Amino acid sequence: MTHDLDDLLALALDPDGPEAPRREAEASLAAHAEGRRLLAEHRALWSALGELETPRGALSDEHFTDEVSRRAQRLERHAARTRLLRGASPALAASLLVIVGSLAWFGHRAWVHRDDQLVHFLHLVENIELVETHAQALDLRNDYEVRRAFAGELSER
């Protein structure tokens, strides 16, 4: 059966072969699930190689084996990556949780700190309208404080 399938595949995938046998081979392969799978797999392989329409030379055993081997290696590498990711996913999830938690804590601290600063200066913030309406008087008082800071430097009058 395997040998038959190989022959059918060789016929079906050989673009240089005679038209009628190729169609018959395609029809035969299409009649079986395994045949459909193998035909699709081989076409995908050639498509991946960019040579779907022109598989060079037919599918010699050696050529086919090489391609299957390469594909198998690719699949193995992909599977290894998947296994690695699957194995590392708890650690990644935990790290992500730590990062998100840290950011949330830090953001919360920053928020609390912002209120700390506001509370520190609350007596000024609540009186900001006074600063606006009595700006000139505050400037005068500042001038007066500068004068006061240099009191006691001159001999008494």
Place this chain on the structure above:
Amino acid sequence: MKRVLVLPFLALLLLAAGWSFGHFDVRPEQLERNEARWAALSGAERSALRERWNELRSVVRDGGPEADQLRRRLGTLNRMLQQEGDREVSSEELAARLASLPSRIQTHLGLAPELHWDAAELVSVLRADTRRRMDAFLGNLSHEGLMRDEDLAEFYVASWDAKVDLALELLKREALFFESEQPAEELDELSEMSPLDLAARQEEQRRRRGVIGRAGRLLNLTEDETRRLDSLADEEFEQAFREIVRPAARRLLLEQGVSAAVVEDLVARPYRSLERTMERLLLARR
């Protein structure tokens, strides 16, 4: 990954922005009042205050003359409030005090109360008097070898703002010198203060002890004497200094072995000059 790094960095910037608002001298009793007041506010009131706070911070962050002006006015208001100590002062009371300030200054400067002085005239008279005092301050520093003549010459030709900044900076350095016996942590805190905040603190100390610095701890004024000093208006202080502090300073200097003739010369000097001399004498006798 970059985003992960950027977020903590932004949070640090947020914290830094909070710290850059300014170093005002806010006393523990004021902080306690602020915390109690904050705890009593509703959510809506807090949100409104946060909004106002953000506006203020953005003005300060933008920098320029507007930010300097705002900082200066807030600093002045802060000192007004800190002077009250434990007492809470309402906005209305503050407004009334600020409204009466021109007439109080007029009285203090000995200007005829029946004459109306507009704000610009008052500022001009006040600054002329301040200039005399600042010149005397720098002259005294120079006389005592604490300032170079070329710096003094530069000071005399500087603009008003530059002159005030320089004189205040020197005043702050001298104030820190008087505080040099304080623990390092407190000294750090004092050195963060603005010169006027520090000057206000030292004036309080002067009212409690008679003079600032080491000599203040040795004068041993009575409770009645310090209470009287503390309750005086600025214009009354010099008279009280003559009556209360001068005799105590005379006693201290004689105890330190200074001859009677020199003591008489020293106590007759302006009180800042007397404070400097006593500080240096006590430092030398340690």
